Amino acid sequence: MPHTDPEDRTRDRSRTEDAILAAARAVLIEKGFGGWGVNAIARAAGCDKQLIYRYYGGLDGLAEALGTEMARDIVTALAAVPVPQLNTYGELVAAMIDAQLHVLQGHPVMQRIIAWELSEANDLTRAFAAARSQALLGWFTRVKGDIATPPGIDAPAINAVLIAAVQQMVISSAAIGSFAGMPLAEPADWERLRMTLRHLALAAYDAREPAK
Amino acid sequence: MPHTDPEDRTRDRSRTEDAILAAARAVLIEKGFGGWGVNAIARAAGCDKQLIYRYYGGLDGLAEALGTEMARDIVTALAAVPVPQLNTYGELVAAMIDAQLHVLQGHPVMQRIIAWELSEANDLTRAFAAARSQALLGWFTRVKGDIATPPGIDAPAINAVLIAAVQQMVISSAAIGSFAGMPLAEPADWERLRMTLRHLALAAYDAREPAK
DNA sequence: TGCACATGTCACCACCCGGTGATATTTGCC
DNA sequence: GGCAAATATCACCGGGTGGTGACATGTGCA
Numbered sequence: 234m235p236h237t238d239p240e241d242r243t244r245d246r247s248r249t250e251d252a253i254l255a256a257a258r259a260v261l262i263e264k265g266f267g268g269w270g271v272n273a274i275a276r277a278a279g280c281d282k283q284l285i286y287r288y289y290g291g292l293d294g295l296a297e298a299l300g301t302e303m304a305r306d307i308v309t310a311l312a313a314v315p316v317p318q319l320n321t322y323g324e325l326v327a328a329m330i331d332a333q334l335h336v337l338q339g340h341p342v343m344q345r346i347i348a349w350e351l352s353e354a355n356d357l358t359r360a361f362a363a364a365r366s367q368a369l370l371g372w373f374t375r376v377k378g379d380i381a382t383p384p385g386i387d388a389p390a391i392n393a394v395l396i397a398a399v400q401q402m403v404i405s406s407a408a409i410g411s412f413a414g415m416p417l418a419e420p421a422d423w424e425r426l427r428m429t430l431r432h433l434a435l436a437a438y439d440a441r442e443p444a445k
Numbered sequence: 446m447p448h449t450d451p452e453d454r455t456r457d458r459s460r461t462e463d464a465i466l467a468a469a470r471a472v473l474i475e476k477g478f479g480g481w482g483v484n485a486i487a488r489a490a491g492c493d494k495q496l497i498y499r500y501y502g503g504l505d506g507l508a509e510a511l512g513t514e515m516a517r518d519i520v521t522a523l524a525a526v527p528v529p530q531l532n533t534y535g536e537l538v539a540a541m542i543d544a545q546l547h548v549l550q551g552h553p554v555m556q557r558i559i560a561w562e563l564s565e566a567n568d569l570t571r572a573f574a575a576a577r578s579q580a581l582l583g584w585f586t587r588v589k590g591d592i593a594t595p596p597g598i599d600a601p602a603i604n605a606v607l608i609a610a611v612q613q614m615v616i617s618s619a620a621i622g623s624f625a626g627m628p629l630a631e632p633a634d635w636e637r638l639r640m641t642l643r644h645l646a647l648a649a650y651d652a653r654e655p656a657k
Numbered sequence: 658t659g660c661a662c663a664t665g666t667c668a669c670c671a672c673c674c675g676g677t678g679a680t681a682t683t684t685g686c687c
Numbered sequence: 688g689g690c691a692a693a694t695a696t697c698a699c700c701g702g703g704t705g706g707t708g709a710c711a712t713g714t715g716c717a
Contacts, residue, residue: 244664244713265564267479271705281666286706351613352477352560354620362621370626390641393627394610397617401563401609408566409574414582415605429602436648456683456694483675493696498676 250288252278257295262341266349293357300361303343307368310336316376322383323438327431329373330395334427337403344407347400369396383438391437395430402426462500464490469507474553478561505569512573515555519580522548528588534595535650539643541585542607546639549615556619559612581608595650603649607642614638 256278261269271292275282289295314332319325337343347365350358373392382388406417416422468490473481483504487494501507526544531537549555559577562570585604594600618629628634 246664249664267564270703272703282705283667283707284665287664292705348560348564351616351620352479352564359621362617366625387637387641387644390627390637391645393625394614394638394641394645396625397613398606398610401613402606404563405574405609408563409571413578413605413608415602425599425602426606429599429606432599433603433606433645433649437645458694461694482673484673494675495677495697496695499694504675 246288249278249280249284252280253285253288253295254298257299258342261299261345265345266352296357297360299342299346300357300364303340303346303361304364304368306340306343307336307365308372311368311372314376316379319380321439322377322380322388323435325377325380326388326392326395326438327434329369329392330399330430330434331427333369333396334399334403334423334430337399338423341407344404348404348408351404386438388438395434399430458500461490461492461496464492465497465500465507466510469511470554473511473557477557478564508569509572511554511558512569512576515552515558515573516576516580518552518555519548519577520584523580523584526588528591531592533651534589534592534600535647537589537592538600538604538607538650539646541581541604542611542642542646543639545581545608546611546615546635546642549611550635553619556616560616560620563616598650600650607646611642 253274256274257269260273260277264273269292271282271285274295275285285291285295289298310332311329314328316325316328319328337347343365346361350362402412402417405412410416410418415426417426465486468486469481472485472489476485481504483494483497486507487497497503497507501510522544523541526540528537528540531540549559558573562574614624614629617624622628622630627638629638
């Protein structure tokens with residue numbers, strides 16, 4: 234029976250490609266970028282490491298694939314933000330911050346990649362950071378056209394600071410479960426952070442923030 | 446001549462101890478924690494790695510020494526903050542944030558250690574994070590007694606968010622020179638960040654921030 | 658059927674790592 | 688001077704890494 238069903242073939246390139254990609258994610262999540270190598274990934278994927286070189290061109294190509302996935306996930310998350318309902322600049326920023334917090338918190342691969350960027354400066358990590366910046370800034374410039382930018386305020390800097398806080402808090406929570414004495418484990422902790430970020434965004438932009 | 450001057454001895458324990466510690470800092474700064482190991486440090490110190498084990502008890506003891514130095518540097522930097530001149534809670538927080546930004550920006554070892562904390566969760570990195578948190582919170586609780594805490598505001602959360610932003614921006618600048626499209630290289634960039642953080646702190650706490 | 662190719666496996670290489678025991682040399686005291 | 692201890696060096700171990708060439712086996716087409 235030479236013509237077997239593609240589903241239960243023992244030799245299926247696309248299947249092993251998926252297995253390698255999944256293993257690449259799993260190893261990155263479990264061991265971090267320090268333990269992210271061909272041997273560990275091949276072991277986790279249950280195949281020979283040679284296939285990583287054949288199908289992805291080695292670690293670099295595999296990392297690129299993860300970066301592409303990450304950028305796509307950010308775009309997807311931002312696309313779900315209900316922009317038309319936001320009528321002030323502060324509300325828009327608060328929504329963006331909220332989306333960023335949400336997607337990053339549920340995305341351990343992105344968390345590891347960000348920690349990677351912060352630890353090693355090379356072409357790969359620079360490409361990671363650029364992809365995320367582009368996804369964020371692209372969405373924002375595309376959306377802010379509808380809403381007036383407050384005058385006399387350094388909006389890009391404030392937005393960068395808020396995004397930076399989100400990143401640091403989420404990455405720190407994954408590593409040690411808290412930050413500067415503020416616990417980051419229970420859902421209530423995250424709600425507290427969410428409210429704080431919203432408060433800051435509104436206080437920075439909208440003259441009178443609504444009572445909470 | 447058995448009684449040589451201690452200054453030009455070839456065999457001087459305290460001298461090599463200092464050399465090892467300096468090499469530990471240098472290697473951490475240059476290669477990051479991924480390349481921070483006994484072989485590289487001994488090579489940089491110009492001595493045998495055996496001495497690292499003898500004098501510091503291995504990598505763990507050496508890392509502890511670096512952590513102790515870091516905590517001491519934070520305390521020193523905070524001690525220079527002119528607390529008596531600050532009469533509002535927002536001003537106090539702004540001064541703390543400013544001190545934190547200043548010390549971290551001039552402390553590449555601390556930058557690497559923070560990136561380390563964000564990448565690996567073990568007893569060592571947890572001890573690092575705890576030491577920094579303790580230095581910060583200890584100073585703050587010791588100082589805030591003089592100034593009334595604004596009611597109805599989650600001050601610890603806001604402070605944590607601002608500190609988190611500082612950390613993320615500085616670490617990111619060291620790694621890729623910018624963050625979310627905001628350049629972080631020239632002194633003017635840092636002044637811009639400084640002003641933004643101050644604006645946020647005052648907007649969050651003091652009802653009417655002074656005109657800039 | 659037979660043959661070419663795609664797919665997967667294995668063995669091996671040089672290199673670096675952390676760690677340790679044995680050994681050499683200097684120092685300082687008696 | 689002599690001798691013990693402190694200081695420093697060397698050689699080696701097992702193990703892990705990224706990378707590569709040779710080989711085996713399943714697949715699908717002529």
